[in-house]
Amino acid sequence: MESAVESPPAVELGRRWETGFAALGAAFYTELAPTPLAAPYPVSLNTPLVTALGLDAAQLAGDAGVQALAGSLPFAGSRPVATVYSGHQFGVWAGQLGDGRAILLGELETPLGPQELQLKGAGRTPYSRMGDGRAVLRSSIREYLGSEAMQGLGIPTTRALSVVGSPQPVRREEIETAAVVLRTAPSFIRFGHFEHFAAREQLGELRELADYVITRFYPECLATERLAGNRYAAFLEQVSERTAAMVAQWQAVGFCHGVMNTDNMSILGLTIDYGPFQFLDAFVPGHICNHSDESGRYAFNRQPNVAYWNLYCLGQALLPLIGDQELALAALESYKTVFPRELEGRMRDKLGVVGEREGDRELVEGILQQLAAGRVDYPIFWRRLSRFVAGASVEPVRDLFPDREGFDGWLRQYEERLPDDRPTAGRAMLRTNPKYVLRNHLCELAIRQAKLMDMSEVEALLRLVQSPFDEHPAHEDKAGFPPDWAAHIEISCSS
Structure with missing residues (x-):
């Protein structure tokens, strides 16, 4: 008689999982488990965030915890899904996209409020589009540090809980090694989620998604008197204002996103998807940080206009619900007021x-x-x-x-x-103008060390970017001018 194959033990986080996004139903996602990562090892654990979420850092740093953070063991009570969305990429409609290498584990109740946990680099999904579903160590460290740098600067962002590496080979421009980032946010819903259902004329699903987001994150729109009392127009207006405020903060601090596709725009006005991002060294308004951006669409000084263009695409997607084109355009107008006001305020603060x-x-x-x-x-x-x-x-x-x-x-x-x-x-x-910013060459040095299994530079940078206004006398070298070779670092959409 054959013995039953035992399921791997699940890691218990000790916090309640909520239904969250999964309540929307099968049209919005595919249920699937992460693909186990070969021989995972810890790169970094963001202990302050772990503690803030009410989780046990010692547990997550242990063998089973590292396996779970890699996607190789399940978290007890989680319900992993990959979500579907569409979008415009470099200004061109790309059709169906989706979580090609990200898997949403679910929504966890935490002291910070409900937080979605998502593994990035967790293997193929139905939306991988010929990709391998993996992320590499290089880009994973950049996202981990980049999102925490934005948090330290007070800019709305998704966050990163951990990076786990693996010797598993991944082919990009060259052979690299795999890694997984565990990201957190109240929601990972993007403009592209709405574009997807609008493009397919699935208006029932479009309305269901909009009502879910409004009820959860924009409840003030439910009984608004703004914009003729139209909740969907009021929602578009609120997203426009949050996006305007976020981009104003980007411009003030000198942050280049690098790939502002509509599927990389958060419906909550969070900085999301740290691909070829960069903080400016020299002030070059037309700086292009993404080596893949041959036309310069996402140059630093074009970001404000691109954000408005993306909001216009969101407005088109919501138009079947708003029902009045003039009302939709009126909702978008707030961007043109809020962005300059916010940017001017940020710059006055920088000037004192x-x-x-x-x-x-x-x-x-x-x-x-x-x-x-x-x-x-x-x-x-x-x-x-x-x-x-x-x-x-x-x-x-x-x-x-x-x-x-x-x-x-x-x-x-x-x-x-x-x-x-x-x-x-x-x-x-x-307290407004940081001493430490996450410059490209600092990331590059930390990545080089991590490839040699020395995580000390990752840890040092994490602490610096989490308190970037403090002096940190032992790290004066990281507040100086970039070396000449930094100008030749190329970053692209490949990760």
């Missing part, structure tokens, strides 16, 4: 000026022109300016500019605008 006055816009534009003309290092300029306002010498700031006369002219206008209590303004600036 209080209130809004005539001439502020010219003051901001003036320094951005100076920065661009001199290709001045963006993070270092703002940090040095903060120290100057707090009481340090102005010379380290002046030294950054080839055109010192031009900078001095701007400086005279700036000093007239500063408040009388400059030390207080400077201290506020030091």
Whole structure:
């Protein structure tokens, strides 16, 4: 008599799983388990986030925990699914896409509220489109650190709980090794989820999805008086405003997303899908961080307009529910108001000026022109300016500019605008302008070490980006100018 094959033991997280996205039904996803990862090993565990979610760091760091974080053991009570969506990629309709290498484990009740847990790099799904469903160590470390860097800067983002690596080979431009990231967010729903059902004229599913998102995340739209009381128009307006505020934060801090396809846009206004992202070194407004972006569609200075274009696509998808094109256009108008207001406010904070006055816009534009003309290092300029306002010498700031006369002219206008209590303004600036940003070369060095099974640089960077405004005297080298070779780092959509 044959003995029964025992199922692998499930890892119990000690928190309740909710139905969440899975309540929407089979039209929205395919149920499937992650594909086990060969010989997984820990790369990094984000202990502060683990603790904030009410989970046991020691358990997740143990052998069974690492297996579960790799997708090789199940979490007890989870119901893994891969979701379906469509989207525009580089401005072209791409049709059906979906979670080609991501598997949503489910929604967990946590002290931070309900959080979806998603494995990225967990194997093939029905939406992999000839892909292998895997992520590589290089891109996994970048996403892990990138999302936590944005969190440390106070920018809305998905987050990352862990990275687990494997010697399993993965073919990209060259043979690399596999890895899995466990990501968390209140929801991973994207603009593309709505585009999918609208394009297929599945209006019942479109309405079901919209009602789910509104009820869960935008309940104020249910009984709104805005936009003729139309909940779907009010929803579009709210998404537009959240997206506008997020992109304003990107521009202020010098963040380039790199691949702002509609399927990479969060319905909650979160930064999502850290592929070929970059924080600016030199201030080059037209900088293209994605080596795959041959047309420069997603250049840094084009991001605000691309975000609006993506929202317009979302508006088209929601139009069957809104029922009135003029109402949909009115809902999108809020982006044009909120984005400049938010960006101007962020830039005033960076400058340490209080209130809004005539001439502020010219003051901001003036320094951005100076920065661009001199290709001045963006993070270092703002940090040095903060120290100057707090009481340090102005010379380290002046030294950054080839055109010192031009900078001095701007400086005279700036000093007239500063408040009388400059030390207080400077201290506020030091809590606004980070000392540490996740530059490409820092990521590259951490990745090189991790490939040699040395995770110390990953851990060091994680701690720095989680508190980027602090001094961290032992890591001064990571706050300096990038080396010359950093300009030759190429990042692309391949991961």
